[in-house]
Amino acid sequence: MTAPSDFATRVGADLDAFVAAQRERLAPLGPRLGPFVDAATAATTGGKRLRAAFCHAGWTVGGGSGDDAAVVRASAALELLQASALVHDDVVDASLTRRGKPAAHAAFAIAHREAGWSGDPDAYGVGAAILLGDLLLSWSDEMFRTSGFSPDVVARATPYLDACKTEVVSGQFLDLVGQAIGATSVDEAMRIVRYKSAKYTVERPLHLGAALAGAGPETIDALSAYALPVGEAFQLRDDVLGVFGDPAVTGKPAGDDLREGKRTVLVAHAYSRADLEQRAALDLGLGDPDLTAAAVDRLRDVIRDTGALAHLEDDIAALEDQAAAALTLAPLAPWVEVLSDLAARAVRRNA
Incomplete structure (x- = not known):
């Protein structure tokens, strides 16, 4: 390639x-x-x-x-x-x-x-x-x-492009609702991850390309087995960078996800592990557009101290293992190197 x-x-x-x-x-x-x-x-x-x-x-x-x-x-x-x-x-x-x-x-x-x-x-x-x-x-x-x-090839692949657009908009809306109601469930946050990012970033693009090539259902299913864990790990890495990333690298102000009140999986893990004082700090700071750099650092400390950051890194590693296991499937086995490199580009990044 x-x-x-x-x-x-x-x-x-x-x-x-x-x-x-x-x-x-x-x-x-x-x-x-x-x-x-x-x-x-x-x-x-x-x-x-x-x-x-x-x-x-x-x-x-x-x-x-x-x-x-x-x-x-x-x-x-x-x-x-x-x-x-x-x-x-x-x-x-x-x-x-x-x-x-x-x-x-x-x-x-x-x-x-x-x-x-x-x-x-x-x-x-x-x-x-x-x-x-x-x-x-x-x-x-x-x-x-x-x-x-040709028009027939385009017609064969278009349903995957249509699904991609519908799913990402639906996932974005779920994300918006989650911020509005202050959702803190890990399961709910992971559902948003799957539709807002995993399918949109990895699964549907793979499906689209495979359909253009005329791939059959076995290949499409094998690609999903690899794509969903890679896509979920990609978004979880994004969650980490949204709080702990270097602005000089990410191009976004430090802690922007905290100011926007994004109910990410990282935040959901923090809430699930927080004591009363830590939960109060999260409630006070999340979604405050005027959050100072010092306040961002305090919230980062809370997230670290709850063990949420370490737990999310474990989640990312487990998803990478799941994707690697999918590469043993027959349609994917000849392309282990290509797909492994792409997974690394998606997940092991700093921006």
């Missing part, structure tokens, strides 16, 4: 070409649309390209061979879907930064403010970002349909 850096470069080139074609297509609407398309370019630049990589791996495992240009473009469509999800997610979470730069809604608000336009800059920023996310979602479908596969 292509080296990760080479593959990411190819995906990036396909995205750049697609957005450039859209820019030309939209040129008759006039220059005011330019910054909107610029924002689309910014939203699709960078990132780990994991979803695209899993899609390409699914194609390989499913029997795909020869020229892979079409599957690279189809995989890149998932990066447009991811860009859409991140733009909307930052609006929902009121996150002001993404990859060390202003989030889309914040950037639009800054532009409004600097131009001295009338109205509320923040409301403008939110509205523009919602529209940007909608545009990126539409482009994702278009790029997938026009990736170069």
Whole structure:
């Protein structure tokens, strides 16, 4: 298979070409649309390209061979879907930064403010970002349909793309509800992990690639046995980084998940192990947008002291073992190295 850096470069080139074609297509609407398309370019630049990589791996495992240009473009469509999800997610979470730069809604608000336009800059920023996310979602479908596969192959794979979109939005809503009601159940948090992240990031991209290659049910089921534990471990690692990650590496302020009051599995484990004083500290701090750096450090100490962090690391290791065991299944056995490397990229990361 292509080296990760080479593959990411190819995906990036396909995205750049697609957005450039859209820019030309939209040129008759006039220059005011330019910054909107610029924002689309910014939203699709960078990132780990994991979803695209899993899609390409699914194609390989499913029997795909020869020229892979079409599957690279189809995989890149998932990066447009991811860009859409991140733009909307930052609006929902009121996150002001993404990859060390202003989030889309914040950037639009800054532009409004600097131009001295009338109205509320923040409301403008939110509205523009919602529209940007909608545009990126539409482009994702278009790029997938026009990736170069025949209409019957596209039709065969599309149900997996449809499932991916439905599941991630449903998981995001469950996450939003969990924050609103202050849910602390580990089981509930893991359900959100499965639908918000595990299926969306790993399982459905693998299914999509395998379906493009014409894989049968046995291969699809084997991929699920590997994908779900990898996807869950990926999100649990994200939970750790959201609290303990280095902002210089993650591109997000330290403790942002705590300020947003995210009811992650890490937080659920902390609640399940907390004494009265620790629970009171969690209740007081979680969801406070004005949480200071010192207060973030105190909550980190609570999470460590309850044993939640150590327990989550054990959970991640157990999920990695479960995924490794799935690689003994017949359809996956020839691709152990490829799938093991992808699992490591997803789980053993610092951003």
